[in-house]
Amino acid sequence: MASDLAFHRLLKPLLFLACLAPCARLLWGIQTDDLGPNPLETVTHTTGDWALRLLLVTLAMTPLRRLVHAAWPLRLRRMLGLFAFFYACLHFATWLVLDQELRWSDIVVDIGKRPYVTVGFAAWLLLVPLALTSTRRAMRRLGRRWSQLHKLVYLATLLAVVHYLWLVKADLRDPLLYAAVFAGLMLLRVPWRWLFQERRTPRRGEMSGG
Ligand code: HEM
Numbered sequence: 001m002a003s004d005l006a007f008h009r010l011l012k013p014l015l016f017l018a019c020l021a022p023c024a025r026l027l028w029g030i031q032t033d034d035l036g037p038n039p040l041e042t043v044t045h046t047t048g049d050w051a052l053r054l055l056l057v058t059l060a061m062t063p064l065r066r067l068v069h070a071a072w073p074l075r076l077r078r079m080l081g082l083f084a085f086f087y088a089c090l091h092f093a094t095w096l097v098l099d100q101e102l103r104w105s106d107i108v109v110d111i112g113k114r115p116y117v118t119v120g121f122a123a124w125l126l127l128v129p130l131a132l133t134s135t136r137r138a139m140r141r142l143g144r145r146w147s148q149l150h151k152l153v154y155l156a157t158l159l160a161v162v163h164y165l166w167l168v169k170a171d172l173r174d175p176l177l178y179a180a181v182f183a184g185l186m187l188l189r190v191p192w193r194w195l196f197q198e199r200r201t202p203r204r205g206e207m208s209g210g
Contacts, residue, residue: 007072015076019083022050023090040098047091052164054084055157056181063188078134081153085131088124088160116166123159126152157182 026046029035035042058080061073100107111121130150132138139146161182164175 007075011072012076012079016079019054019080022046022087040094043094044091044099047087047094048164051084051087051091052157052160052178054080054087055153055160056178056185058084059153059157059182059185063185082131082134085127088127092121092124116163119159119166120163123156123163126156126159130156154186 026035026043029042030039058077061077061080064073065071096102096107100110110117112118130153133142133146133149142149161175161179164178165172168175
């Protein structure tokens with residue numbers, strides 16, 4: 001009971017504010033003209049970085065639940081996932097409006113021509129149905145299909161990691177770090193114990209339950 005109260009009164013609102021902080025920092029930077037020598041680059045990179053970080057944090061909630069033996073990580077998952085989508089939308093919108101200046105024919109050509117843009121766009125596209133079906137109502141309506149659909153988050157994150165690896169020209173350290181975190185989170189999902197369990201055929205006595 002007390003931990004439930006702490007969750008609703010403290011942890012969730014604090015995390016909500018923490019997730020908003022990068023966006024607030026960007027807005028403050030725009031207001032005070034303090035986004036460095038290339039504001040467009042700063043906005044693109046900050047929103048892209050936070051979209052990817054929050055996707056990874058969202059994926060970390062299931063293993064964290066197993067580690068702490070509590071339900072609260074799963075109750076934060078939806079908010080974190082929606083914030084990841086929020087930053088991915090800001091990132092995409094920055095590219096559409098400020099970089100491409102809404103020249104739709106150039107946009108279509110660029111998405112088809114530059115592999116890292118194609119992959120980034122695919123990652124964003126995969127997140128759209130996940131965000132649209134993130135409500136409790138959609139969960140109830142879709143039943144078992146909901147968890148199957150939401151497995152797309154793995155593919156979306158993989159594509160986002162590839163997008164980053166592909167666009168970096170020189171220093172690969174950051175995208176490789178994200179790739180390693182993603183790989184680690186995927187490895188934690190493998191049911192190792194089940195895979196390596198000795199599969200022996202039961203003896204006759206065991207089969208009859210005796
Ligand atoms: C889930 C969706 C996406 C994620 C997580 C993501 C993530 C990222 C990341 C982490 C970066 C590098 C930031 C840095 O260097 O610090 C980046 C850069 C970039 N992304 Fe995305 N991205 C996504 C979708 C898109 C889409 C849809 C587009 C456009 C169609 C796009 C266009 C770009 C561009 C133009 C850059 C900067 C490239 C450069 O500096 O040369 N991204 N993105």
